[in-house]
Amino acid sequence: MSLERHGFQAEVSRLLQIVAHSLYSDKSVFLRELISNASDACDKLRYLALTQPELLEGGGELAVTLSVDKGGKTLTIADNGIGMNKDDLISHLGTIARSGSAKFVEELESAKSAEAKVSLIGQFGVGFYSAFMVADKVTVLSRKAGETQGWRWISDGTGEFTIETAEKPQRGTEITLHLKKGEEEWLEAARLEHIIAKHSEHVALPIHLKDGAEEKHVNQKAALWTKSKSEITEEQYRDFYRHIAHAWDEPWATIHYKAEGKIDYTALLFIPSQRPMDLFNPDRKQSLKLYAKRVFITDQSDEILPGWLRFVRGLVDSEDLQLNISREMLQASPLLAKIRAALVKRVLSELGKRANDEDKTSYESFWGHFGAVLKEGLYEDPASRDEILKLARFRSTGSDGWVSLADYAARMKEGQKAIYYIAGDQLDALARSAQIEGFKAKGIEVLLLTDPIDEFWIPAVEKFGEAEFRSVTRAGADLSEVKSEQKTDDSKKPVAENLDALISFLKVTYKDAVKDVRVSERLTDSACCLVADSGDMDMHLERLLRQHKR
Numbered sequence: 295m296s297l298e299r300h301g302f303q304a305e306v307s308r309l310l311q312i313v314a315h316s317l318y319s320d321k322s323v324f325l326r327e328l329i330s331n332a333s334d335a336c337d338k339l340r341y342l343a344l345t346q347p348e349l350l351e352g353g354g355e356l357a358v359t360l361s362v363d364k365g366g367k368t369l370t371i372a373d374n375g376i377g378m379n380k381d382d383l384i385s386h387l388g389t390i391a392r393s394g395s396a397k398f399v400e401e402l403e404s405a406k407s408a409e410a411k412v413s414l415i416g417q418f419g420v421g422f423y424s425a426f427m428v429a430d431k432v433t434v435l436s437r438k439a440g441e442t443q444g445w446r447w448i449s450d451g452t453g454e455f456t457i458e459t460a461e462k463p464q465r466g467t468e469i470t471l472h473l474k475k476g477e478e479e480w481l482e483a484a485r486l487e488h489i490i491a492k493h494s495e496h497v498a499l500p501i502h503l504k505d506g507a508e509e510k511h512v513n514q515k516a517a518l519w520t521k522s523k524s525e526i527t528e529e530q531y532r533d534f535y536r537h538i539a540h541a542w543d544e545p546w547a548t549i550h551y552k553a554e555g556k557i558d559y560t561a562l563l564f565i566p567s568q569r570p571m572d573l574f575n576p577d578r579k580q581s582l583k584l585y586a587k588r589v590f591i592t593d594q595s596d597e598i599l600p601g602w603l604r605f606v607r608g609l610v611d612s613e614d615l616q617l618n619i620s621r622e623m624l625q626a627s628p629l630l631a632k633i634r635a636a637l638v639k640r641v642l643s644e645l646g647k648r649a650n651d652e653d654k655t656s657y658e659s660f661w662g663h664f665g666a667v668l669k670e671g672l673y674e675d676p677a678s679r680d681e682i683l684k685l686a687r688f689r690s691t692g693s694d695g696w697v698s699l700a701d702y703a704a705r706m707k708e709g710q711k712a713i714y715y716i717a718g719d720q721l722d723a724l725a726r727s728a729q730i731e732g733f734k735a736k737g738i739e740v741l742l743l744t745d746p747i748d749e750f751w752i753p754a755v756e757k758f759g760e761a762e763f764r765s766v767t768r769a770g771a772d773l774s775e776v777k778s779e780q781k782t783d784d785s786k787k788p789v790a791e792n793l794d795a796l797i798s799f800l801k802v803t804y805k806d807a808v809k810d811v812r813v814s815e816r817l818t819d820s821a822c823c824l825v826a827d828s829g830d831m832d833m834h835l836e837r838l839l840r841q842h843k844r
């Protein structure tokens with residue numbers, strides 16, 4: 295085949311511009327990304343070979359090999375993993391497949407610091423393009439396992455790439471970086487070894503380093519999670535977290551344990567300290583990786599953790615799972631259901647511990663990032679409901695900070711039977727709204743709920759202890775049963791006859807717009823406010839649903 299020219303997807307071109315010109319902070323990122331791709335490629339092959347062992351023929355031990363050519367000023371990262379054919383090269387190395395990529399590139403263009411950019415890149419996982427941080431030309435030579443034809447992909451990272459057929463005696467991928475002027479440090483074996491030790495030592499695959507005739511095995515082979523806790527330093531945990539989660543922050547929590555007995559498995563879970571940008575993206579990748587006896591099975595399974603814990607990163611390695619289990623079979627696996635239940639319990643108990651820390655700020659920052667996700671569990675998972683209600687924190691009229699439901703309950707007034715809340719989009723607007731004036735005047739605390747999810751879990755949960763949740767925008771929110779702290783000033787009370795006339799007038803005037811007009815105790819300063827009738831939908835919910843229909 296002759297040479298074919300292809301243009302990069304527009305987002306990729308813009309991304310390459312940024313990558314090539316403005317990421318000065320830590321260029322070693324590219325090495326970590328390319329090694330992690332090589333390792334993914336070997337994992338994929340190993341998994342396919344469980345059912346198609348012939349794919350492994352003629353390949354030797356799965357490994358990554360880095361070789362430097364000082365004369366030619368190139369660094370090559372080679373693997374004998376799954377490889378890519380022509381279609382793979384075009385779609386994987388020419389586009390950003392994931393939805394939201396346009397938004398991602400926009401955020402990237404507006405990110406101020408180099409760290410912020412690198413962090414965005416890490417989160418989105420557009421790792422391959424980081425090669426252009428250090429190279430002004432990249433050649434990818436690849437042959438897919440089970441196929442005979444090899445392919446060469448070449449680009450200088452400015453808008454186009456070419457593809458042609460090529461000789462490649464063995465399966466796998468070879469990525470050659472033609473280093474830019476000034477990037478010669480990537481030809482120094484010692485420098486490369488240092489970076490690998492720092493970022494890739496836990497890659498569960500041998501990494502070889504070739505410098506001229508010299509060849510060296512540079513990483514440890516034991517998977518980190520198989521070691522015991524006491525053998526692992528905090529720094530190793532952090533580096534592993536960054537590797538597996540494609541993240542740059544510190545883990546906020548690290549949960550590492552071995553379960554033995556009825557089911558044998560090891561879990562190494564992390565909760566990030568920063569909120570990943572795609573947390574609310576409906577088709578974001580699952581965050582947990584599943585292994586069976588150290589063999590990577592999938593990171594696409596919703597069965598390992600429920601969606602409301604999708605911020606948890608890390609892995610689960612099971613001794614009992616069938617190695618050749620198909621992804622479809624996973625869904626029906628009772629074993630996995632048990633592991634899932636155990637993981638949920640473990641995560642919730644860790645959160646419970648952290649919620650009781652003397653220093654509240656750390657837990658509150660966790661809640662600020664992930665509380666809205668955790669609250670999805672209130673209606674999706676009745677079994678975890680009580681636990682989550684204890685973990686939940688809210689804004690309220692009773693405090694400037696976060697309050698728990700237990701805090702609220704302890705402050706309830708004599709005669710108060712319900713937990714009052716108001717839901718809306720903006721905290722300050724809610725705090726100023728006319729509907730809560732009467733509550734404020736009586737010293738009754740009102741929860742200010744601003745997450746869209748709040749409208750969905752409240753009807754499902756109904757109660758905390760004996761107290762039911764009740765919206766202040768409903769007419770049923772009755773204040774007369776609660777003892778007032780302030781003396782009411784009788785001189786301000788409206789004269790009843792005048793009121794009747796006014797109400798009749800309003801009812802007639804607004805007969806098509808409102809169901810009823812009533813005298814209310816809930817107002818102190820404002821003249822009137824809109825509320826929903828007790829049996830009707832909460833006003834904010836109605837508005838949300840109307841927006842969704844459009």
Ligand code: ADP
Nearest residue numbers: 331332335377378386387419420421422423467
């Ligand atoms: P990600 O790894 O997050 O998918 P990358 O930009 O790092 O994003 O890689 C894009 C895709 O290119 C990968 O998903 C994979 O399909 C393909 N790819 C990259 N490197 C290799 C490799 N060494 N072997 C096989 N496929 C690869």
Ligand code: MG
Nearest residue numbers: 330331421422
């Ligand atoms: Mg990658």
